[in-house]
Amino acid sequence: MVRTLANAIERDRLAHAFLMTGVRGVGKTSTARLIAKSLNCIGPDGQGGPTIDPCGQCEPCTAIAEGRHIDVIEMDAASHTGVDDVREIIEAVRYAAVSARFKIYIIDEVHMLSRNAFNALLKTLEEPPAHVKFLFATTEVDKLPVTVLSRTQRFDLRRIPADLLQKHFGWVCEQEQVEAEDEALAMIAAAAEGSVRDGLSILDQAIAHADLDADGKVTATRVRDMLGLADKGAQRRMFGTILEGDAKALLAAIEDQYSLGVEPLALVRSQMELAHRITLAQLGGSLPGAVSEEEQAALTAWGEQLSQGQLHRLWQLLLKAYEEVKTAPDPLVSAQMGLLRLLHASELPDPGKLVKTLEILTANPPVQSPAPPPSDDPAATPTGEAGAEVPAPSDFASLVDRVEQAGHGFAASIMRLQLRVIECEERRLVFSRASSYTEEIAPQLREALLAATGQRWQLEERDWVDAPPSLMEQAEAREEEKKARIDGHPLVAATKTAFPDAEIIPEEETGAPRPQWSKSA
Template identity: 60%
Template sequence: MADSTDMFGAAPEPQDAGSSAAELEAAGQGAMFGEPVAAAIPAATPVSAPVPVAAPVAPAQPYRVLARKYRPQTFSALIGQEAMVQTLANAIRRDRLAHAFLMTGVRGVGKTSTARLIAKALNCIGPDGQGGPTIDPCGQCEPCRAIAEGRHIDVIEMDAASHTGVDDVREIIEAVRYAAVSARYKIYIIDEVHMLSRNAFNALLKTLEEPPAHVKFLFATTEVDKLPVTVLSRCQRFDLRRIPTTLLAQHFAHVCKEEGVEAEDEALAMVAAAAEGSARDGLSILDQAISHADLAGSGEGETIRVSAEQVRDMLGLADKTLQRRLFAALLAADGPALLEEVAHQYALGIEPVAMMRAQLDLVHKITVTQISGPEGQARSAEESAALEGWAADLGAGQLHRLWQLLLKGHDEVRTAPDPLVAAQMSLLRALHAAGMPDPGGLVRKMEEMLAQAPALAAAAAAAQAGGEGAPAGATGLVPGASANANANANAGIGVGAGMDWEGLVEQVEEISPLTGATMRLSVRLIELRRGTLRYQLAPGLPGDPTADIKKTLQGLTGEMWLVERLDGEAAAGALPSLVEAKQAREAEAEAAMRADPLVRAALEAFPGAEILDESNPATAERRPWQPARSRQA
């Protein structure tokens, strides 16, 4: 009966060695029937006094991480999801509750917490036990407390990652037929529902489409694209958004206040940025930062203080300084400093592909800073100041060119046999191209040169008027004019009324291409009348085409023709051939174009540049690997 005495706090009594078995048996029977044990013991046996026992000490509660301790217990504590809360509030208020809800979003934004809050909102009965569904569950009634503690018999939470088969779904199908035991609704919360197998989804479809009135399904998933469309169409879907960085920082400040921890605003901003929109990730980082600050030297009784410097070291943000230093060397076109920074980072264990990725990330942050400011792009005041400075100094064209060069370099480094060498060459290529002006800047520079050099405009006007700078032999040739106009401009050359030399050559080319080509290329017109043609033959053509020209003209017009070739003084004043006239017009146009101030500035900015005419096969073939640029007259 030692156990019986222990129940009341008394110490077990020692047994006398001389006591008989009968006495011991009598003592046992007396205890069995509730009689005092001392009555069955001989008077000679001394009875020891009760020994006082200290009150039992309650076991210490284990530490709960911040992510679990500050899990939202009401919809008002759920941050960043106001649209979903408003929708649910209206649905509950108007009694328009769906039978299945689907919460989707990235990790740590409140999907499972929202599902539990919905279960509490639907089953809350209020402190007085008379309440109904509400968007503000009391948290005091038995259903609210049981759901919060995970012990409510009618709220079944299942992890689909470990219950993926048809048998698990079959248990749900069998159980939904029975009404809730003590709650208003029987609720099934299936987390990571995308892990269910295809057969399991198919088995659930019919029940999900027409469940009993007392059953609600709450699904949560991070990969909604893996769910069948047939399941999506049967659920009311809520896309939980990433929580903004500023809102996370405010939430973390509230948590630090509750925990009695002092934290710098910059430190909380860096933690919020590192969380990437996830409250759970941010609370885990904050938990680590508080532990790091405590280990850094806060003594017993002192207030823990989380500083930005400690958070920066903990998150490894000191490496950002190396990235900015490398980018600064690239922009300054300092090749030796760039190679030294690459070697330094490589010695620290940073892979070349990670260097390129970091430079790409920096260019992206600067570009976004130009448009919307550094908020959300920087994790420290130093980085924010650097981004703002580069955003003000660099043009959009330079940043986009750097992005393309670094992106190409990243692909090269990833596939190169020696990544370090590839990274060096890629960064040096970007270094040499970083200082080149963008097209917009080049145009502005040309406009400035034009404003500062009015003499160039005057020279261009003189060249266009046929003055100094016009090519020799181009005087009097008007682009597009016929032979009649040219003949009228040259004394002593007669052209009959209605006679068009170029038109006549075109007709000859239709019936005799060889003769027509000869007339266009080598015949310099002296006199053209009806039935009469006198010309000078341009040098370089062997033989005498007079007979062929005469025969072709007679066949074309049906009349006799006098075709005579003249040389020496008789040929003085002959017009250039049609080809020579065309070449003269092109030379004049090109001279006028080169005299234009903008073109002249462009040629000075790019020594060795050429003007190519894409309509001319001769010039187009000179650069077969490079698209020809149209010449603007």
């Protein structure tokens, strides 16, 4: 705004109407008065023209500062909303300024004018006489008609930064000869939310509150009690109990703060501020309002302890708790339940790490122990319990591969699926099959073995219930063992505890790089 006005004054291209917007207490009306000074200043020698740096000594400057200049008319639109009030302005703009360079109309809270009043002002606002300037101020610019906005030069005034407010309040205390702690001024600046007027009202209340003491000092403790804020040390201790998972200590801390007059909503908000400040500390950003080394050390330590994902989860849960406390019939109970939910959620494993661990387990399964070599002694043929996994002779699997390579894929599939091998020696194969397989396979197997080895084989099928499992049954048993091992892993168990409906879907032979989760997860 300053740059725009300075260039406009230097080039003699001043707009005929200016609009100042912003929240309450950021200086809209004061800025309008300063602009009025700039346009009407004549300098200490009475020869000056419009300037971005008014002298503050000439008659127009002093009269405007004291609110008595006849050509600077201030009007409150909240109490002058009708067409008749605007008609008075329209009639008066025809007359030249009495003693100043410009006749200036400052209309505060201009959004309060009625529609008819705006319509009556439009023509004059668009083409005012050269000696007239309009300065509008409003907190609700969205309520102004577009026809008015298009006829003004708009400036959006920002909120005042907290550190600048703190310095200003410190200067005010010096002028008032009142001693104030830096932490107390920081609290007032934070509570002002960028508004100088709000902050000065709180400071005035704090000074009056401090006068009750003998020393009359504005202390952080007094301001905290006055504003109903939680002590920062108590905030950090409560946050620590949440991370430690101590439910009894958390309930006790909530009760202590509530008994001191801290509202449940302010309690949850203080934990949200802590989560936000820890995130800033973790990212190496500036920490607004950090006034103690103890707080700085605690935030840094938590930033190193917690991951970004954990902090974002804490924030989401705190935000949900804040919304619940705002609408709950019993805010204290709602705050207790919301923070307890946060405590229990902090014990859950990080979902991202769980998925990565599962990917590693699935992509790199533990190496199986090699099967023992077969014995040449027929008496040493294994005979265990029915269904027990007893490795087949070591050369049978390679024999099946040779059959498949010879072009007898169907015969190789039969050998993998049906044959429970008892003996597999040179040109002799003794096997058993499950009772469900009744078709004749010997001729087909002899032909396939002849093609694969160049020799004729002797086949013998026995009804032996204790025969070792087939190659397919062994593969299925290994898969079941692998699945059981993965399901029994602590991280997987934690995942299923957190997500009871989750299940692991085996990777299909499609070149998929990682396991997929079912929709039920």
